[in-house]
Every structure is written in C-alpha cells, then in structure tokens.
Amino acid sequence: MRTADTLLAAAHRAGADRLDAQLLLLHAWGRSDPGATGRQRAWLLAHGDAPVPEAVAELFLALIDRRVGGEPCAYLMGSREFFGLDLAVDPRVLIPRPDxxxxxxxxxxxxxxxxxxxxxxxxxxxxxxxxxxxxxxxxxxxxxxxxxxxxxxxxxxxxxxxxxxxxxxxxxxxxxxxxxxxxxxxxxxxxxxxxxxxxxxxxxxxxxxxxxxxxxxxxxxxxxxxxxxxxxxxxxxxxxxxxxxxxxxxxxxxxxxxxxxxxxxxxxxxxxxxxxxxxxxxxxxxxxxxxxx
Ligand SMILES: C[S@@+](CC[C@H](N)C(=O)[O-])C[C@H]1O[C@@H](n2cnc3c(N)ncnc32)[C@H](O)[C@@H]1O
The missing domain is CATH 3.40.50.150 (Vaccinia Virus protein VP39)
Structure with a gap:
C-alpha cells in the first residue's frame, strides 16, 4: 500500500504545488476540515508513513491530474473559506478571493x-x-x-x-x-x-x-x-x-x-x-x- 509521503512525492513529480497536494490528499482521504486546515496539515506531516487505502490513493492521483491540468483546488474540493465562512463553490460561481x-x-x-x-x-x-x-x-x-x-x-x-x-x-x-x-x-x-x-x-x-x-x-x-x-x-x-x-x-x-x-x-x-x-x-x-x- 502507498504511503502519504510517496503519494505527495508523486504529486510533486507531476507538477502539483505542495500545499495543493496536501489539501487534495486530505480531501480524498475524507480528512479535510475547512475550519482546521492547519491542524489537518500538521497531522499529515506527522503521518507521512501512514498507509493510504488504495481507493483514496486512486482518487487523489485523479484529482492531482485535474489540478495539474489547471482546475482550481477550490472546485476540486467543492469549497472555499471566505471571511471565516465555509462556502460551497463549483464552476457555476467565481471562487471568492481573499482581496x-x-x-x-x-x-x-x-x-x-x-x-x-x-x-x-x-x-x-x-x-x-x-x-x-x-x-x-x-x-x-x-x-x-x-x-x-x-x-x-x-x-x-x-x-x-x-x-x-x-x-x-x-x-x-x-x-x-x-x-x-x-x-x-x-x-x-x-x-x-x-x-x-x-x-x-x-x-x-x-x-x-x-x-x-x-x-x-x-x-x-x-x-x-x-x-x-x-x-x-x-x-x-x-x-x-x-x-x-x-x-x-x-x-x-x-x-x-x-x-x-x-x-x-x-x-x-x-x-x-x-x-x-x-x-x-x-x-x-x-x-x-x-x-x-
Ligand atoms: C466577480 S463575480 C463576484 C462574485 C462574488 N460577489 C464574489 O465576490 O466572489 C461577478 C458576479 O457578477 C455576476 N454578473 C455578471 N453580470 C451581471 C449583471 N449584468 N447583473 C447582475 N450580476 C451579474 C456574475 O454572474 C458573477 O456572479
């Protein structure tokens, strides 16, 4: 079974940004929490050798393909935080910007x-x-x-x-x-x-x-x-x-x-x-x- 680290390394080789890859792996794994992104990323960093279920690994690599193809992370994850609110977003709407x-x-x-x-x-x-x-x-x-x-x-x-x-x-x-x-x-x-x-x-x-x-x-x-x-x-x-x-x-x-x-x-x-x-x-x-x- 592949580990979190080997999957993140594969994403890096494919050209994905490190933060995007971490967020997409957490998302594919069902571990993303818009209110606690920092805590979830810290968990991922501390569990790099954790085995990742095969279905999660396949989903993650498919998301990475789409990300490298230019699709925004927010659409792939279906949400974006804005002014402390977790908002659903998809290609019907502009992704809210921090500005x-x-x-x-x-x-x-x-x-x-x-x-x-x-x-x-x-x-x-x-x-x-x-x-x-x-x-x-x-x-x-x-x-x-x-x-x-x-x-x-x-x-x-x-x-x-x-x-x-x-x-x-x-x-x-x-x-x-x-x-x-x-x-x-x-x-x-x-x-x-x-x-x-x-x-x-x-x-x-x-x-x-x-x-x-x-x-x-x-x-x-x-x-x-x-x-x-x-x-x-x-x-x-x-x-x-x-x-x-x-x-x-x-x-x-x-x-x-x-x-x-x-x-x-x-x-x-x-x-x-x-x-x-x-x-x-x-x-x-x-x-x-x-x-x-
Ligand atoms: C730049 S987006 C802003 C979305 C959101 N307010 C935000 O800040 O994330 C502009 C929005 O204006 C809408 N829009 C474009 N033309 C419009 C019009 N003539 N009347 C009303 N809304 C329009 C678009 O559908 C789009 O949702």
Missing part, C-alpha cells in the same frame, strides 16, 4: 457607523453580482440584524448562493436580474465585486475554469462598473455608501466614475499587496433612511 474581504471590512465599518448614527433601525444592504453569496453572507453573518438583498444575473450562481445561505442558516433575499434592475427601494450600503477584466486581457486564459460572465467586462473592463456607479445613487439613502472592488490599475478611472455620478467622500483602499482594490463614495443629500424598528 474581496477588504470590501466586506469596509462595508461593515460604514454599516456599524450608520447603525450608531440612527440607533434602533434595521440597516439595509444590497450585494450586486453575489456569485456564491460570499459578500452578502459574510455581512449577514457579522451583523445579523442587517436586511440583505443579493442580485445576480445567473440563475446557476444564485442556486449556489441559496445553498450556501441555507447551510449557514443565514437569511438573505436573493434576486435574479441585471444589476440594479431587481432593486426596489433604497439601501444604506450597496456593495459589488463585479466583473472587471478587459475582454482581451491575457490573464483570462489562466481563469478559464471560472465563469467568463463573472470575470470579463467589455473592452476596457469597466463596462459593469460604469453601469453600477452610474445607477446606484438612486437606490441609496442620503448618506448611503457605494463600495466596489476593481482591478489594480482601475483606481483613477473608477474614482472619476464616482465623481461623475456626484458621489462625495470618494476614496480608495489598497489590498495586502499594496494595489488599489476597492473604491467607495457616499451619497450626500437624498432621502434620509427610514426609522424602521
């Missing part, structure tokens, strides 16, 4: 501040292009009193998001449609991680396993950001925020779109790599939020 946690943190800041300004009211948030539900579910998980709506054009993506919401016991209203089309009424905060890659960008080739609709946005990558920034203001209460994620080199163009749409307090935050990643702005004037108990 998007910046957007969630910023939205939480403005929503907590809004709640402090008008105590006792239920804050309302809208997530545009929800995909797996990552942003909407992270916000609802952190601030359970929030009323969260989440839109996606893809019925398939919404099926994944609904499955995640059910599994996590989080009450989010999912709506199918084109950006702000399904939105009725006004929100305290609108968040979006829309597609923002230019259609001819060579990086798209490396992302071929993820839905193109989640990634590409016209010739300059700004098609969807233009629509969202140009139309979100009419669905925000006075003082409400729009916060969007964008490409590392799109900050100046996105700030110009916010200025054209008359947003105030426009600012950009950088991701851990130091790249401009999220831009937000505030609607000044307009209707104040209602006093909803």
């Amino acid at each position: 998007t946690e910046l957007l969630v943190e910023w939205a939480l800041e403005v929503l907590v501040a809004a709640s402090a300004e008008v105590a006792g009211t239920a804050r309302q948030v809208l997530d545009l292009g929800t995909g797996s539900g990552a942003i909407a579910l992270a916000l609802k998980h952190r601030l359970p009193a929030l009323q969260v709506d989440a839109v996606d054009a893809s019925a398939e993506a919404l099926a994944v998001a609904r499955t995640n919401a059910r599994a996590l016991g989080l009450d989010v209203r999912f709506l199918q449609g084109d950006w702000l089309g399904p939105a009725s009424g006004c929100y305290d905060c609108i968040v979006s991680n829309p597609p923002y890659v230019a259609a001819q960008d060579p990086h798209l080739a490396a992302l071929r396993h993820e839905p193109l609709r989640a990634l590409a946005a016209g010739a300059d990558g700004l098609r969807d950001l233009r629509i969202i920034i140009g139309t979100a203001g009419t669905h925000l209460h006075g003082g409400g925020w729009l916060i969007v994620e964008h490409g590392y080199d799109q900050g100046p163009a996105v700030r110009a779109l916010f200025a054209d749409a008359s947003f105030a307090q426009v600012g950009t935050r950088r991701d851990l790599a130091g790249h401009e990643r999220c831009t937000g702005g505030r609607v000044i004037g307009g209707k104040p939020p209602p006093m909803v108990k």
Whole structure:
C-alpha cells in the first residue's frame, strides 16, 4: 500500500504545488476540515508513513491530474473559506478571493457607523453580482440584524448562493436580474465585486475554469462598473455608501466614475499587496433612511 509521503512525492513529480497536494490528499482521504486546515496539515506531516487505502490513493492521483491540468483546488474540493465562512463553490460561481474581504471590512465599518448614527433601525444592504453569496453572507453573518438583498444575473450562481445561505442558516433575499434592475427601494450600503477584466486581457486564459460572465467586462473592463456607479445613487439613502472592488490599475478611472455620478467622500483602499482594490463614495443629500424598528 502507498504511503502519504510517496503519494505527495508523486504529486510533486507531476507538477502539483505542495500545499495543493496536501489539501487534495486530505480531501480524498475524507480528512479535510475547512475550519482546521492547519491542524489537518500538521497531522499529515506527522503521518507521512501512514498507509493510504488504495481507493483514496486512486482518487487523489485523479484529482492531482485535474489540478495539474489547471482546475482550481477550490472546485476540486467543492469549497472555499471566505471571511471565516465555509462556502460551497463549483464552476457555476467565481471562487471568492481573499482581496474581496477588504470590501466586506469596509462595508461593515460604514454599516456599524450608520447603525450608531440612527440607533434602533434595521440597516439595509444590497450585494450586486453575489456569485456564491460570499459578500452578502459574510455581512449577514457579522451583523445579523442587517436586511440583505443579493442580485445576480445567473440563475446557476444564485442556486449556489441559496445553498450556501441555507447551510449557514443565514437569511438573505436573493434576486435574479441585471444589476440594479431587481432593486426596489433604497439601501444604506450597496456593495459589488463585479466583473472587471478587459475582454482581451491575457490573464483570462489562466481563469478559464471560472465563469467568463463573472470575470470579463467589455473592452476596457469597466463596462459593469460604469453601469453600477452610474445607477446606484438612486437606490441609496442620503448618506448611503457605494463600495466596489476593481482591478489594480482601475483606481483613477473608477474614482472619476464616482465623481461623475456626484458621489462625495470618494476614496480608495489598497489590498495586502499594496494595489488599489476597492473604491467607495457616499451619497450626500437624498432621502434620509427610514426609522424602521
Ligand atoms: C466577480 S463575480 C463576484 C462574485 C462574488 N460577489 C464574489 O465576490 O466572489 C461577478 C458576479 O457578477 C455576476 N454578473 C455578471 N453580470 C451581471 C449583471 N449584468 N447583473 C447582475 N450580476 C451579474 C456574475 O454572474 C458573477 O456572479
């Protein structure tokens, strides 16, 4: 019978990354636990000479073949951790990225501040292009009193998001449609991680396993950001925020779109790599939020 070490060595020879191979072996062995990846990897390192059942070894080597062929680890394992939540993912949805946690943190800041300004009211948030539900579910998980709506054009993506919401016991209203089309009424905060890659960008080739609709946005990558920034203001209460994620080199163009749409307090935050990643702005004037108990 093959051992964990001999299988990991075979994966290495096939060209697989060491961490990916460890995670896939734990997954094939039924020993992966999204909440305890570090502990599970430590177990694997300490049990390199453990015999691996033949069926597990075969499954592992098949997964390694697919990984070396370019399929993302998250799809092979069927899950990805985001903001402390274990989310089911498959090729119907974009795999949530760690950079998007910046957007969630910023939205939480403005929503907590809004709640402090008008105590006792239920804050309302809208997530545009929800995909797996990552942003909407992270916000609802952190601030359970929030009323969260989440839109996606893809019925398939919404099926994944609904499955995640059910599994996590989080009450989010999912709506199918084109950006702000399904939105009725006004929100305290609108968040979006829309597609923002230019259609001819060579990086798209490396992302071929993820839905193109989640990634590409016209010739300059700004098609969807233009629509969202140009139309979100009419669905925000006075003082409400729009916060969007964008490409590392799109900050100046996105700030110009916010200025054209008359947003105030426009600012950009950088991701851990130091790249401009999220831009937000505030609607000044307009209707104040209602006093909803
Ligand atoms: C970059 S993915 C973001 C997914 C998720 N919010 C996240 O951060 O992981 C963009 C999402 O926008 C959705 N989308 C694309 N065009 C849309 C449109 N016109 N209206 C609504 N959603 C759209 C895609 O289906 C995809 O789920």
